[in-house]
Amino acid sequence: MRKPLIAGNWKMNNSIAESLALVERLKVLLKDSSGVEILIAPPFTALAVVRDAIRGSNIKLGAQNIFWKDSGAYTGEVSPLMIRDLGCEYVIIGHSERREYFKESDEVVNKKIGTALRNKLKAIVCVGETLKEREDNRTMQVIESQIKRGLEGISTSELRIVIAYEPVWAIGTGRNATPVQANEVHAYIRRLLSQIFSEDIASGIRILYGGSVKPSNSAELMSEKEIDGALVGGASLDADSFTQIVRSACMV
Numbered sequence: 001m002r003k004p005l006i007a008g009n010w011k012m013n014n015s016i017a018e019s020l021a022l023v024e025r026l027k028v029l030l031k032d033s034s035g036v037e038i039l040i041a042p043p044f045t046a047l048a049v050v051r052d053a054i055r056g057s058n059i060k061l062g063a064q065n066i067f068w069k070d071s072g073a074y075t076g077e078v079s080p081l082m083i084r085d086l087g088c089e090y091v092i093i094g095h096s097e098r099r100e101y102f103k104e105s106d107e108v109v110n111k112k113i114g115t116a117l118r119n120k121l122k123a124i125v126c127v128g129e130t131l132k133e134r135e136d137n138r139t140m141q142v143i144e145s146q147i148k149r150g151l152e153g154i155s156t157s158e159l160r161i162v163i164a165y166e167p168v169w170a171i172g173t174g175r176n177a178t179p180v181q182a183n184e185v186h187a188y189i190r191r192l193l194s195q196i197f198s199e200d201i202a203s204g205i206r207i208l209y210g211g212s213v214k215p216s217n218s219a220e221l222m223s224e225k226e227i228d229g230a231l232v233g234g235a236s237l238d239a240d241s242f243t244q245i246v247r248s249a250c251m252v
Helices: 016-030 044-054 080-085 096-101 106-118 131-135 139-150 179-196 199-204 215-222 239-250
Strands: 005-009 037-041 059-063 090-093 122-127 161-165 207-209 229-232
Touching: 005 090, 005 161, 005 239, 016 037, 016 044, 016 059, 016 239, 037 090, 044 059, 080 106, 090 106, 106 122, 106 139, 122 139, 131 139, 139 179, 161 179, 179 199, 179 207, 179 215, 215 229, 215 239, 229 239
Parallel strands: 005 037, 005 229, 037 059, 059 090, 090 122, 122 161, 161 207, 207 229
Antiparallel strands: none
């Protein structure tokens, strides 16, 4: 059985002091949560202080991005070795905001996944369609392309991935896919993973939903068979809201 994962993506928010205050509150609220894996991805500047704060707790640490080289003359980039050195277990790759604002292609996403896995990090691989692509009935076509290109050449021997389905039209807009719509895409992703790897491997890969996840819709989303958790944006910046989402996954 797949253990639910609730991941909080803080994006470009919170000073070091604000990050510390948030995580201290989360530690108290979430200390008795069981049956669910809890992850937070603060901005790079706060990773060290958050790492120290969550030591010994049930909260895990992740980064929001990496570069695909271990070191070198790449001004402003952060390597997987640096992320691992900071205590990160996970890294988010291919988020729709990276694809849109920084023009990250499926090929770039593929390189980042490869270097993350080689460096013993777990990759949360984001895929999703725009509003126009959905309106043109191209959702499955877009998802298939992103999955197959993103995972090209990835060996099953180093497969430590989570897929996050995030319909771009639902991120930060207040709109979200219905649970049935989300589950349909999740089921399709699992079929694709079965084709790429095997049915046994695919059955063990968690697929999260991301797209305006909040306390008011999280329980209904988590009740769907193929939804294994959530990649939470704005709601992860509020300790009470994030806690409610975690608890909705605990009840599944």
